[in-house]
Amino acid sequence: ARWSALRALGARRGWKAKVIPITLTLLAFAPALVILGLRALFGTTAGTTNLANALPYSNYSAATAIVILVFSVVITPELLCPDRRDRTLSLYFSTAISRGDYVVGKILAALLPLLLVTLAPPLILYAGNLLFSVHPVGYLQAHPGDPARIVGAGLVIALFYSLIGLAISSLTGRRAFAVGGY
Numbered sequence: 001a002r003w004s005a006l007r008a009l010g011a012r013r014g015w016k017a018k019v020i021p022i023t024l025t026l027l028a029f030a031p032a033l034v035i036l037g038l039r040a041l042f043g044t045t046a047g048t049t050n051l052a053n054a055l056p057y058s059n060y061s062a063a064t065a066i067v068i069l070v071f072s073v074v075i076t077p078e079l080l081c082p083d084r085r086d087r088t089l090s091l092y093f094s095t096a097i098s099r100g101d102y103v104v105g106k107i108l109a110a111l112l113p114l115l116l117v118t119l120a121p122p123l124i125l126y127a128g129n130l131l132f133s134v135h136p137v138g139y140l141q142a143h144p145g146d147p148a149r150i151v152g153a154g155l156v157i158a159l160f161y162s163l164i165g166l167a168i169s170s171l172t173g174r175r176a177f178a179v180g181g182y
Contacts, residue, residue, distance in 0.1 A: 001106070005108070008109065009075070010022075021075065027067045028064050036129075057122050061153060073182045077165070077179055085173035107162060
């Protein structure tokens with residue numbers, strides 16, 4: 001799962017294979033970093049806008065939905081299509097790995113990079129809001145369930161996109177067809 005996830009992100013490949021995942025990851029982090037940067041510069045309010053509530057955690061995935069979708073389109077075909085195209089599945093199954101182990105490994109390999117864009121940015125935003133609040137303990141008391149909701153939502157969204165992407169990618173051995181089918 002680890003090596004498949006790293007390969008999908010462009011590890012052990014040329015720089016062209018790394019550009020799109022890195023760019024999409026930075027785009028997913030951009031709203032949180034912009035809001036936290038503005039809070040660092042201007043405090044809680046900038047003009048008439050309350051920066052503490054500028055992007056609620058519940059809307060973060062909606063604000064970056066296209067980035068998450070494109071990230072899933074880029075990542076998931078890379079996990080299954082080469083195995084189907086190169087006919088290495090029979091080699092995997094001739095060893096001690098079972099079909100269930102293969103499926104679980106590929107799901108984890110798709111889930112881990114997707115958590116990078118669904119879970120990490122809202123958690124960074126939460127940590128920044130906590131850091132920039134006037135009373136951090138008061139902020140924790142006012143928002144006790146937010147970390148659990150952020151983690152739950154990030155896991156559900158990442159699992160949904162990884163399963164859909166893997167299901168589509170399992171139908172073909174060509175990445176271009178998998179991307180087009182998605």
